[in-house]
Amino acid sequence: MSLEFKKFIVALFAVAFIAAVVIVGLIERDRARPEKAARAYADEATKACIGCHDQKHVAVVWNRQWEQSRHAEKGIGCMACHQAQEGDPDLWRHEGYLVATVPSPKDCQGCHDKEFQEFTASHHAKAAQFIGSLDNILGEVVEGTQAANLGCKQCHGSVVKLDEKGLPLPGGWPNTGIGRVNPDGSLGTCTACHTRHNFSKAQAREPRTCGRCHMGPDHPQIEIYEESKHGIMFVAHRDKMRLDADEWVVGKTYTAAPTCATCHMAATPTQKSTHDVGARISWTLRPLFSKRLDNWEVKREAMTKVCLECHGANWVTNYMQMFDNAVELYNTKFAAPANEVMERLKAAGKVTPTPFDDAIEWTFYELWHHEGRRARHGASMMGPDFTQWHGFYEVAKHFYAKFLPEAEKLLPGVSEVALAHEGHQWKKGMSPDDLRRMIAFYEERYGQRVQ
Amino acid sequence: MDWSKPTGRRDLLANLAVALTVIPGVAIAARYVLAYLVPKGRVPTREVMLARLEALPVGHSREFRGVLGNDLLVVRLGEGEVRAFSMICTHLGCRVQWDQQEGNFLCPCHMGRFDTTGTVIAGPPPTPLPSYPVRLERDAVYVTVPAKEV
Amino acid sequence: MAVAKPQLPAWVRFLRERVPVNIEVFEELSKEPIPHHMKSWWYCLGGTPMLLFAIQVVTGILLTFYYRPSPEEAYASVKMISEEVPFGWWIRSMHHWAANLMVVAVGLHMIRVFFTGAYRKPRELNWMVGVGLLLTTLGFAFTGYALVYDQLSYWAATVGTNIAGQTPLIGAWVADLLRGGADVNPTTLTRFFVFHVGAMPTLFLIFLGLHIFLLRIHGVMELDAPAEVQATPLTVEEDREGKRRFDPNRFFAFFPDHVTTELAVGLFLITVVTMLAVVFPAHLGPPANPEETPLHIKPEWYFFPLFRWLKLVPLWLGMVGTLVAGVALVFWPFLEGAWRARRPRSEAALAVGAVSLTLVLAMMIWEALS
Numbered sequence: 018m019s020l021e022f023k024k025f026i027v028a029l030f031a032v033a034f035i036a037a038v039v040i041v042g043l044i045e046r047d048r049a050r051p052e053k054a055a056r057a058y059a060d061e062a063t064k065a066c067i068g069c070h071d072q073k074h075v076a077v078v079w080n081r082q083w084e085q086s087r088h089a090e091k092g093i094g095c096m097a098c099h100q101a102q103e104g105d106p107d108l109w110r111h112e113g114y115l116v117a118t119v120p121s122p123k124d125c126q127g128c129h130d131k132e133f134q135e136f137t138a139s140h141h142a143k144a145a146q147f148i149g150s151l152d153n154i155l156g157e158v159v160e161g162t163q164a165a166n167l168g169c170k171q172c173h174g175s176v177v178k179l180d181e182k183g184l185p186l187p188g189g190w191p192n193t194g195i196g197r198v199n200p201d202g203s204l205g206t207c208t209a210c211h212t213r214h215n216f217s218k219a220q221a222r223e224p225r226t227c228g229r230c231h232m233g234p235d236h237p238q239i240e241i242y243e244e245s246k247h248g249i250m251f252v253a254h255r256d257k258m259r260l261d262a263d264e265w266v267v268g269k270t271y272t273a274a275p276t277c278a279t280c281h282m283a284a285t286p287t288q289k290s291t292h293d294v295g296a297r298i299s300w301t302l303r304p305l306f307s308k309r310l311d312n313w314e315v316k317r318e319a320m321t322k323v324c325l326e327c328h329g330a331n332w333v334t335n336y337m338q339m340f341d342n343a344v345e346l347y348n349t350k351f352a353a354p355a356n357e358v359m360e361r362l363k364a365a366g367k368v369t370p371t372p373f374d375d376a377i378e379w380t381f382y383e384l385w386h387h388e389g390r391r392a393r394h395g396a397s398m399m400g401p402d403f404t405q406w407h408g409f410y411e412v413a414k415h416f417y418a419k420f421l422p423e424a425e426k427l428l429p430g431v432s433e434v435a436l437a438h439e440g441h442q443w444k445k446g447m448s449p450d451d452l453r454r455m456i457a458f459y460e461e462r463y464g465q466r467v468q
Numbered sequence: 469m470d471w472s473k474p475t476g477r478r479d480l481l482a483n484l485a486v487a488l489t490v491i492p493g494v495a496i497a498a499r500y501v502l503a504y505l506v507p508k509g510r511v512p513t514r515e516v517m518l519a520r521l522e523a524l525p526v527g528h529s530r531e532f533r534g535v536l537g538n539d540l541l542v543v544r545l546g547e548g549e550v551r552a553f554s555m556i557c558t559h560l561g562c563r564v565q566w567d568q569q570e571g572n573f574l575c576p577c578h579m580g581r582f583d584t585t586g587t588v589i590a591g592p593p594p595t596p597l598p599s600y601p602v603r604l605e606r607d608a609v610y611v612t613v614p615a616k617e618v
Numbered sequence: 619m620a621v622a623k624p625q626l627p628a629w630v631r632f633l634r635e636r637v638p639v640n641i642e643v644f645e646e647l648s649k650e651p652i653p654h655h656m657k658s659w660w661y662c663l664g665g666t667p668m669l670l671f672a673i674q675v676v677t678g679i680l681l682t683f684y685y686r687p688s689p690e691e692a693y694a695s696v697k698m699i700s701e702e703v704p705f706g707w708w709i710r711s712m713h714h715w716a717a718n719l720m721v722v723a724v725g726l727h728m729i730r731v732f733f734t735g736a737y738r739k740p741r742e743l744n745w746m747v748g749v750g751l752l753l754t755t756l757g758f759a760f761t762g763y764a765l766v767y768d769q770l771s772y773w774a775a776t777v778g779t780n781i782a783g784q785t786p787l788i789g790a791w792v793a794d795l796l797r798g799g800a801d802v803n804p805t806t807l808t809r810f811f812v813f814h815v816g817a818m819p820t821l822f823l824i825f826l827g828l829h830i831f832l833l834r835i836h837g838v839m840e841l842d843a844p845a846e847v848q849a850t851p852l853t854v855e856e857d858r859e860g861k862r863r864f865d866p867n868r869f870f871a872f873f874p875d876h877v878t879t880e881l882a883v884g885l886f887l888i889t890v891v892t893m894l895a896v897v898f899p900a901h902l903g904p905p906a907n908p909e910e911t912p913l914h915i916k917p918e919w920y921f922f923p924l925f926r927w928l929k930l931v932p933l934w935l936g937m938v939g940t941l942v943a944g945v946a947l948v949f950w951p952f953l954e955g956a957w958r959a960r961r962p963r964s965e966a967a968l969a970v971g972a973v974s975l976t977l978v979l980a981m982m983i984w985e986a987l988s
Contacts, residue, residue, distance in 0.1 A: 023878045028485040030885035035493035037892040041708050042496065044896060048707070058516045058536055092516030092535075093608070100520070127520060127607030490885070503704040504680060 057084040062114075063094030069112065082214040098124050101183075106200035109183035118183055119190075121199035125207050132207075135292035142204040144196025145174035151372055151382065159373050162188070170194055172230035174205065195230070219261035224251065227277040234387045236303075237407070241400030242277065250274035268326045280323050287322055297323065300344055302393040305385040306352050307344045336399075342463040343396035343404065346440075351412050352385055354435035358424050361434065367427040377423045384420055388412045417444070511614040518542060518602075518609045524550060529566035531555065537616030540600065541566060541573065542609075545584060552600045552611045553586055559593040573597060653838055662883045663727035664833075667755070668826065669884045670720040673891060674758075677713040678815065685765065687811035689804055692767035693905040700902055711895030717759055719891065721920045724755050732950075732971050742951035744832040749948050750825045754818055756920065761814040763918055767807065772906035773915045775810065776802055781928065784937050802908070922985035923978045 059067060067080045083089050088097070101108040101117035109118045117124065122142075126133035136142055147153050156165035166175065166188050174194030178186045185191075195209040210221045220226060228239030242248040251258065254273035262270045266284045276283075281297060284290040297320040299313035310316065317337070324333040359381055362368045368375050373382070392408030395401070421432040436444060443455060518532055518540075529543040532552075539555040541564060553573065557564050562577035572589065573582040580591030586599050603610040626634075684703060686695040699706035728748065731737055737745035764775035779802075783793030796813075798805040917925055928936040946953065954967050 020875050020878060023875070023882060024483065024486070027878055027882040027885065028489070030882050030889060031486045031489035031493065034885045034889045034892075035489045035496070037889045037896070038493050038496050038500075040896055041705070041892060042500065045500070045705055045708070058514070060518075060532070061534065091610070092518070094517075097517065097520060097608070100523075128605060130606055500705045500708065501680060504706060504709055505683060 057086075057089030058092040059084075059089070060092060060094050060096075062096045066095040066114075079214045086215045086217070088214075088216060093128075097127075107179060107183055118179070118185060119177055119200055121201050121203040122205050122207055123199075123201055123203040129207075132292045135296075136205060136207070137203070139293040140295045141195045141209075141292075144172070145170070145176070145194060145198055145204070146196065147173065151386075154372055174198065217261075218263075218265070222260045222265065222276060222278045222283070224248070224276045231277075235390050236394055237391060237403060238277070238394060238398065241395050241398045241403045244402055245399040247275050247399065251276060267323070272327075275323075275327070280320065285323055285326050288319065300341075300393075300397070302344070302390060302397060305356060305389075306348055307393060340396050343409075344393055346463060347389060347392055347409075347412070350438050350440040351416050352389065354438055354441075355381060355384055355416060355420060358421070358431055358435045361431050362424060362428055365428050365431075377420070377427065380415065380420050380423055384412065384415050388415060511616060513612050514615040515603070515610050515612045518552070518611045520607050521550075521604065521609055522607070524609065527571075528568070534617075535611065536613050538600075538613045539563070540611065540613070542602075542611075543584060548604055550602050550604060550609050551584065552602050553582075554598040554600070557593055558588075558595045558597060559591070564597065661730070662879060663723060663730050665880045666723040666883060666887065667720050667727060667751075669880070669887055670716045670723060670891075671822070671826075673716045673888060674713060674720065675819070677709050677716065680709050681713060682815060685811075687765065687808045689767065689807050689906070692765060692807060693902075696766050696768075697902060700900065707899055708892070708895050711898075711900040712891050714900035715891050715894040715898075716887075717762060718919075719887070720755060721759055724752055728752060729971075729975065733968065735967065737951040737954075739951070739955055741832070741836055742955070744829060744836070745951045746948055747825050747829045747832065751822065751829060754822045754825060758814060758818050758822070759918060759920060761810045761818065764810045765807070765814060766902065767906045768903035769906055769910075769912050770903050770915065772908065773911055774917045775806075777915060778917065778921075784933055786937060786941065789937075916985070919982065919986065923981040926981040926985040 067083075070080055071077055083095075088094075096114075098120045099117050101115040103115070105115075105117060107117050107119040109116045122133050122136060152169065156169040160168075170189075170192060172194055174197035175189040175192040176198040177189045177192065177200055179200055180186055193206050193209045193212075195205055197206045197209075198204060199206070207216075210226050211217065212220060212226075224239060224242055228242075231238035232240060243252075251274040257271060257273040258276075259265065259271050264270060264284070266286060267275060267279050268286055281294050282291055295310070295316070297316055299310060299317035299320065300307050301310055321333055321337065324336075359368065359377075362377070363370075368378060372378060388408060388411035391403050392412050395403030395405075395408045421435060424435075425432050435441070439455075439458065443452065447455065514536060516536060518535070519530070519542075521544075524530060524542065524544040526544050526546060529541055532540040532542055533555075540552050541555045542550060542552045543566060544550050553564075555563050557575040557577065557580055559575065559578060559580050562575050564573045564575045564580075564582065566572075567574040567581075570581075572584060575581070575591065575593065578592050580593040581589045582593070582597040583589050586597040588594075588596060601612045603612075681699065684695055684699050684706070686692060696710070699710050701707070731745070731748070737748075760775075760778055764771045764778075779793050779796045782796060783789045785792055794800060796806075796809070797803070798809045916922075924940065927939065930936075931939065957966060958964055
């Protein structure tokens with residue numbers, strides 16, 4: 018092999034060499050470094066708290082949860098929320114520190130003012146303000162305070178009382194009820210949904226977070242959601258929901274399915290997010306009679322705009338009308354007549370002023386408070402089975418086969434007034450023709466605009 | 469020495485090709501090796517919370533040590549005016565203190581002084597005291613520092 | 619200075635006044651006559667391990683900047699090199715691949731030397747030095763792999779030192795030397811590290827120096843020449859000008875011809891090593907766990923023949939057999955020389971070589987497949 022040829026070979030390999038080196042550089046440039054999530058930054062005080070708590074093995078999960086939280090990334094440590102001043106109602110002297118034992122929304126307000134204002138104005142903050150209501154009497158009196166402390170108040174919120182050291186007393190604590198009355202006078206707690214110490218947005222956006230309280234025989238929102246198409250889509254496409262995204266906007270960040278937050282709180286391309294959960298709710302489905310709330314047109318408009326992110330106008334308008342019609346049906350056919358009957362029974366002295374001491378009071382209570390609400394909620398959130406079998410079916414059955422017979426027994430003839438409504442004409446016995454005319458009447462009446 | 473002289477154009481071309489590829493190739497590889505040996509170029513910055521505003525009385529200063537590896541002197545000049553400076557004097561590295569009476573920063577080693585903008589107003593320090601961006605969000609005071617320590 | 623020389627550049631004169639060497643020495647070095655058979659690439663296999671060793675030294679030193687030789691930190695430091703340090707993955711993978719290629723190259727070179735009979739008189743001693751280089755290379759590979767301190771590292775090292783410990787007579791002492799004690803202990807890893815970066819490189823360089831020195835003073839054996847010519851050092855005549863010349867029909871110049879060949883080989887090697895590093899980066903297994911032996915421990919591929927051999931026969935026979943084979947390998951030129959003294963035209967060497975090679979390869983493949 019001649020020297021010339023050898024030099025040619027060398028030149029060839031030299032080119033290969035430089036190509037290889039360039040490839041190495043390209044690979045290095047594109048190399049994914051192991052994602053180093055910004056680690057927790059603990060300032061001096063936080064280091065002290067965590068160090069001692071870890072060492073003495075007291076509630077070490079707080080430490081780990083905090084370390085994984087967004088707060089920790091930003092260096093928002095223990096004392097950012099737990100620093101108490103002299104004179105604070107929840108001041109507790111602990112290992113040389115002044116610790117606030119009950120951080121309240123006022124403490125969160127320091128950085129999260131918008132959310133604080135919206136939340137405090139909302140119905141959530143008022144959840145514990147039902148002193149004197151039927152439910153309150155049911156819980157505290159008919160059952161017992163001990164029951165209410167672990168039952169009603171865990172969702173609605175307790176009144177937190179402290180001992181002389183600043184530590185909370187049993188009964189009112191532990192409690193993360195959403196309307197909790199705090200020692201500093203503020204209402205509610207952010208930790209009802211943003212559980213400490215992660216305070217995770219993703220967790221708060223989960224339907225189950227709402228479902229802790231919004232469930233059950235008297236307002237089965239989570240069950241209705243899970244029955245509905247919305248809930249099915251959520252479960253099927255969970256991995257596309259991007260619950261942990263910073264900005265979480267339906268139609269932009271995610272399109273797979275709506276959650277509770279999507280419709281009731283979260284940002285849409287045309288609306289800001291809000292912690293006022295009533296901002297998009299036009300009916301109150303809670304009481305015996307459903308009523309339109311103040312400014313219901315604005316609220317209805319707000320909710321409609323959310324629906325329109327995914328659905329066409331015809332779809333949305335029709336549904337809203339059908340929903341309104343169902344509520345109207347409940348109000349006029351069942352709630353009003355039943356209430357009329359109860360009024361008459363009370364006037365005739367057949368039912369005492371004391372609530373829940375007569376059997377029929379329970380029947381009536383459940384009629385509007387349980388199945389009546391289930392029917393309305395089912396209608397509001399596209400849960401057909403809850404609207405029908407857990408809802409209107411049971412309303413009808415208990416109305417006709419339980420409530421009215423019980424009322425008749427107490428005051429014969431009183432059920433006549435209840436059956437005055439056209440909807441009850443079928444009871445008189447109808448021919449097929451009559452039935453057809455009845456159904457046509459209903460279609461006309463409840464298939465049209467209500468207003 | 470009797471070096472083998474190029475015997476023609478093709479040979480010269482081959483020599484040139486080798487030189488033009490091997491030398492840059494070696495140079496690039498050498499750069500990689502340098503990057504390997506001296507890996508960290510710039511230190512990334514991070515924003516973290518320093519304190520709640522109420523913890524910083526107006527007209528006073530507070531020391532914050534170990535903020536992601538930085539030692540800071542933070543002074544609150546007004547209701548909404550907070551400034552964060554490096555604690556390390558730019559002269560020979562002593563730690564600077566806040567002089568409450570004079571309202572400026574004093575380095576006790578050689579009596580260097582910095583005003584509340586970091587400018588040198590007395591003594592031997594050659595350059596101003598480095599400051600870090602501060603951001604107030606309602607109650608919280610955030611500072612952006614180089615993340616010297618993760 | 620000889621007469622009739624052109625005026626040298628000033629810087630050369632500057633140096634020559636301060637470094638008084640005879641220029642003819644350089645001429646002699648650069649004009650080393652190489653027999654024509656060396657123009658074949660097959661004969662670059664000697665330079666190849668040396669070039670690869672150079673790559674190992676450079677990448678090895680670079681790795682030492684970040685490697686921490688303590689049991690607690692070793693794995694993490696290797697992980698850091700592979701994942702975080704810029705180009706660390708490349709340096710480490712090159713080191714890994716050049717190591718493998720070096721074992722291959724040394725093996726191929728040995729095969730070439732064996733089958734061309736280049737170990738014969740007067741070159742027997744160089745063969746022995748070569749075996750020393752082989753053993754040092756394997757020692758590098760063994761100690762180097764242990765430094766990663768993943769499961770395979772730890773257990774391969776444990777098994778390896780235990781096997782070494784089974785050597786008759788000196789076994790226990792050798793194992794203690796390797797481990798720094800009767801059992802694997804915290805200093806064992808550091809000890810392996812010192813062997814790998816200190817003791818073995820020094821040993822290797824001494825052997826290498828001897829190997830090249832012996833090669834040069836004997837000259838490369840001319841393959842096609844008769845035995846007596848093969849046995850005598852190269853003849854280099856002087857021409858009228860006093861310049862050393864050689865018969866261009868038999869030889870070609872070391873510089874630039876052979877150097878160019880080696881340059882081509884070098885570039886080729888580094889390109890290949892880089893591309894292997896890119897396509898098959900060095901692997902990092904789970905970290906060493908002294909409490910848990912993985913189900914399948916295998917040593918590195920170059921130990922497969924020994925591994926398989928030891929699994930086939932009882933341990934004592936295995937060790938004795940290995941020892942016998944080792945001694946035979948070291949003293950082969952003398953053994954063969956004695957044999958050929960009786961049967962001068964015997965080609966038994968080829969048969970022995972072919973059979974041994976086949977056996978070794980067969981056992982390697984067998985172990986690889988099982």
